[in-house]
Amino acid sequence: MEYKITQKGTEITIGSCFDLKNTFDCGQCFRWEEAEDGSFTGIVKNKKVRILREGESVIIENCTDDDYNTLWKSYLDFDTSYDGIRQELVEHCPELKCAVDSIDGIRILRQDPWEALCSFIISQNNNIPRIKGIVAKLCEGFGDELSDGYSFPSADVIAQLSAEDLAPLRAGFRARYIIDAARKVSSGQVCLEQMYDAPIEECRKELMTITGVGAKVAECTLLYGLHRLEAFPIDVWMKKALSTLFSAVEISSLGEYAGIAQQYIFHYSRINPQLL
DNA sequence: GCCCAGGTATAAA
DNA sequence: TTTATACATGGG
Numbered sequence: 001m002e003y004k005i006t007q008k009g010t011e012i013t014i015g016s017c018f019d020l021k022n023t024f025d026c027g028q029c030f031r032w033e034e035a036e037d038g039s040f041t042g043i044v045k046n047k048k049v050r051i052l053r054e055g056e057s058v059i060i061e062n063c064t065d066d067d068y069n070t071l072w073k074s075y076l077d078f079d080t081s082y083d084g085i086r087q088e089l090v091e092h093c094p095e096l097k098c099a100v101d102s103i104d105g106i107r108i109l110r111q112d113p114w115e116a117l118c119s120f121i122i123s124q125n126n127n128i129p130r131i132k133g134i135v136a137k138l139c140e141g142f143g144d145e146l147s148d149g150y151s152f153p154s155a156d157v158i159a160q161l162s163a164e165d166l167a168p169l170r171a172g173f174r175a176r177y178i179i180d181a182a183r184k185v186s187s188g189q190v191c192l193e194q195m196y197d198a199p200i201e202e203c204r205k206e207l208m209t210i211t212g213v214g215a216k217v218a219e220c221t222l223l224y225g226l227h228r229l230e231a232f233p234i235d236v237w238m239k240k241a242l243s244t245l246f247s248a249v250e251i252s253s254l255g256e257y258a259g260i261a262q263q264y265i266f267h268y269s270r271i272n273p274q275l276l
Numbered sequence: 277g278c279c280c281a282g283g284t285a286t287a288a289a
Numbered sequence: 290t291t292t293a294t295a296c297a298t299g300g301g
Contacts (some may be wrong), residue, residue, distance in 0.1 A: 172297025
């Protein structure tokens with residue numbers, strides 16, 4: 001992806017395959033906030049940036065050449081052609097065309113696996129505004145203080161705490177799940193690092209040894225935290241959407257990009273609730 | 277007040 | 290192995 005450093009920040013010519021709102025506000029992440037002007041501000045690994053679109057360009061403010069190459073390029077997954085994947089999905093599975101066409105510019109971010117695991121534990125039986133609130137309180141309470149904001153606290157830090165220590169988060173029954181996850185990750189009982197390329201069935205099984213991590217949270221962790229694009233959250237809701245909207249689509253036939261297909265199916269059924 | 281949130285643990289059928 | 294319920298909390 002072509003880029004240049006200007007006085008505005010790092011400027012990347014990307015064309016159409018990056019819609020900020022559809023990417024940062026689709027439920028895959030919980031630490032990006034939209035401003036009135038449509039720009040988004042977020043913190044990743046102790047770095048805070050503001051991102052905006054300007055025509056064919058994406059501008060990342062407060063982003064050095066080094067930050068771009070070592071962090072943001074990967075986080076925003078700029079080496080993956082999402083237009084290509086869309087095309088491939090439709091060719092592979094024409095039934096998906098209406099869903100793929102229903103939303104534009106979604107990218108799957110390469111988030112930190114621990115942050116994704118923790119965030120999706122918090123997300124269970126919860127709504128997005130409150131999930132964001134709990135995650136923010138977790139960072140403010142236990143993350144490192146940065147010049148302007150807080151980092152996401154490490155599993156090692158959370159592992160030292162008890163469920164009572166998390167009471168200020170108002171996370172309810174999820175507090176003990178967060179602690180259990182942190183302790184298993186911190187001790188190495190659950191090794192997130194090796195899940196980038198271990199057989200996905202083994203990864204699922206290992207994640208689900210954590211209390212409070214079921215099929216859905218495990219799948220979201222794999223998809224959003226470990227960039228396993230073949231991961232597919234097969235929950236009750238998605239089964240229903242698939243069977244009513246896409247009876248011809250077999251989950252197994254969605255192949256290596258099932259996780260991305262799922263994003264389109266989810267959005268399509270959201271804007272066509274009468275079909276469910 | 278009431279319903280619900282891209283769920284999961286636990287206890288019965 | 291499949292099917293109900295409780296779960297903590299607060300947004301709409």
